[in-house]
Amino acid sequence: PAGRLLELRILSTWGDDHYVGLSGIEIFDGRGQLLAFQDPTANIRAEPADINCLPGYHSDPRTVDNLLDGVNGTCDDLHQWLAPFKAGEANLIFIDLEETTTVSMVRVWNYNKSRIHAARGARQVELYLDSTMLFMGEIRPAPGNLADAEEHAEILLFTQDPNLLHAIATSMDNQRPSTPGDDQQKMSMEEEQTELRPEASRTAASGRNMSALVTQIAISILDTWGDSCYAGLTGIEIISENGEKIALKDDQIFANPRDLNDIPGSHADPRTKDKLIDGHNVTSDDHHMWLIPFTPGASHLLQFDLLAPTSVAAVRLWNYNKSAEDATRGAKRVLLMLDGRLVSPDCGFVLRKAPGHAMFDFGQTITMEEALTQTRWSLPRSLNESPKSLAQSLARLHPMCDAPCLPRGLTVSFVLAASHGDLYYIGLNGIKLFDELGNEINLQPKQIVAVPGSINELPEVRERGGGDCRTPDKLVDGVNDTWDAQHLWLAPLAKEGTNRIFVLFDAPVTLSMIQIWNYSRTPSRGVSEVHVAVDGL
Incomplete structure (x- = not known):
């Protein structure tokens, strides 16, 4: 009208x-x-x-x-x-x-x-x-x-x-009301400006890092996340013992198959092996990715020649990320070899499926400490130590009872479908995850990603200099029964799509329980409906 x-x-x-x-x-x-x-x-x-x-x-x-x-x-x-x-x-x-x-x-x-x-x-x-x-x-x-x-x-x-x-x-x-605490609690400049380095760097700084002296690193792709015709990656970085990226050139990389241009009739596909080291890793532009034809059971090899013995602390990979649908082309299981020696489990390391968007850094780090000792990559203890007792326990269950399998994966996602009435904001106090033995999993701030991240993404907050303390890392700071804004997370309520929280792991974890503390400062901004998935399921 x-x-x-x-x-x-x-x-x-x-x-x-x-x-x-x-x-x-x-x-x-x-x-x-x-x-x-x-x-x-x-x-x-x-x-x-x-x-x-x-x-x-x-x-x-x-x-x-x-x-x-x-x-x-x-x-x-x-x-x-x-x-x-x-x-x-x-x-x-x-x-x-x-x-x-x-x-x-x-x-x-x-x-x-x-x-x-x-x-x-x-x-x-x-x-x-x-x-x-x-x-x-x-x-x-x-x-x-x-x-x-x-x-x-x-x-x-x-x-x-x-x-x-x-x-x-x-x-x-744009007419959002201000939030209680906007002008009260600010992040310190040190906290706000601290660069989050790959996990290998954090381990090295703590003195617990194990490096390997190698000349050649090889990666063999065993399986994809569902695509039976193509496999690919977005990027790879090799991290030195001091946490720095080792510079590589295209002629130091050998790939077999090389790329899609090996297919008869294909001549100018841009998804070549040099894109793995072009530095554009957090992207959904496939002009910065590598893609090869994939044949189940065949060899799919990537080899990096470091030219001289080099101390390597970690390998960081970004899976194929063109879109949510094409993320099925990403590598799921890979073998890792150092100078021809297999250091991964026989079944390979499991890589995270890429999210299909570039809203956060989806890179995954495999440290030499984990590779050489194979910590964090074994089967859950409940499945590995006593399969006989597990079978006996299942046999005692009522015949009409279904025993659920504990979920296991690398990405735990929380879809926050609705608030308790607030039309502008949504938040939580904290999240805890527990492993197959009921022990709390130690989560680091680097593992927590929220989309949208926090109210610091709002234009009016940026204009005031940002720095609101209610950021995603507060979800795992362990202070959950509180009304103190310094220990809460708050984000703008997504007008399109949904708010999401991702907990990222570099090695598979098994979950037995999840605890969630809702937003206490303003109850209407708490989450009223949440969907939880592990590796998208």
Whole structure:
């Protein structure tokens, strides 16, 4: 609908016989943008105007221009409108849009001074644009508190265009309320600027690193994540004992098959072996990836010649990541050989499946300490030590009972499907994972990735210098029963898609239990629905 004069007729209240009021009115145009008025007093009027028309009232601040002041989710009646009400007579509000304007949505915020005073809110209303009725019906009462005010605002939507809906959502997103703690807790500059190096570097710094003196490193791809025709990787880095990347050139890499150009009829495919070392690893652009024809059971070999004996602490790999669908071409199991000596388990190391996007660093590190000792890569103890006792335990189960297998994998993902009512933010206090023996798994901040990461990604937070302390690493700091913002995680609620948290492992883990602490500081921002998957299942 398009027009210039918007009229709201209030026919009844939520119980009050003498007064009616509202907290705010928002109007979105044909581009999905929120209309702003330079001088609301010139654009809006009401009949009756406000309670100053009553005897004894002269300067009550609850005037109709407050409806356009942009302060809507409030209990402060200095930002609300209140007028006398008489049953059987409509209260009228007129808003001049200044020019003919396409209206895509109107949001009405009801009177919200308190739970008791919410009875003064409008109930039965009619909305007109240039005398054309747009809506007739009941709007929701305000809750009488701040936490749930936005959830109870009435949305009157006049479009189903997905592009316009996206624009409206973005515009609403830009109107986010500030969060308690925004200006209270900041990360220290040291914490904010510390570079997160690969895990091999962290191990080296602690003095626990084991390196290997090698001249040649070979990787053999045994299996993919599902594709039976192609296999590939995005990047590889070889890390020295001091945690630095060892420089490599294309002529130091041997691949068999070399690339897709080995296939008859294929001549100019850009996914060649030199892309493995071009430095573009966190990407979904396959022009920076390597892809080969894959034949189950055949040899698929990558070999790196270091030219001279070199102390190597780790190998870091990024799996094939063109898209979520093409991530099935990534290597799943690989053999690792140092100077011709097999140092991986006979069944190979398991690589993480790439996420199919480049929202976080999905690289995986295999340290020489883990390779040479094969720690973290053995079967779960419950399956490895006593298969006979396990079989006896299963035999004792009721015949109608299904014994579930404990999930095992490299990526644990949490899909946060909904909050407890907050339309802008979602958060958690903490997460704990437990292995097959019931022991807590020691999680490091580097292993936790959230998409979106935190409220530091919001433009208005960046403009203030960022540094809000509620970042994903707080999920594993061990301080969970708290209201202290320094130990919480908070992120903008994704308007498209869902919020996700990933826990990344460089070696497979078996899970017996997950504990989650919901967001305590503002309960409506807690997670109400979560889906958990291990390696996508």
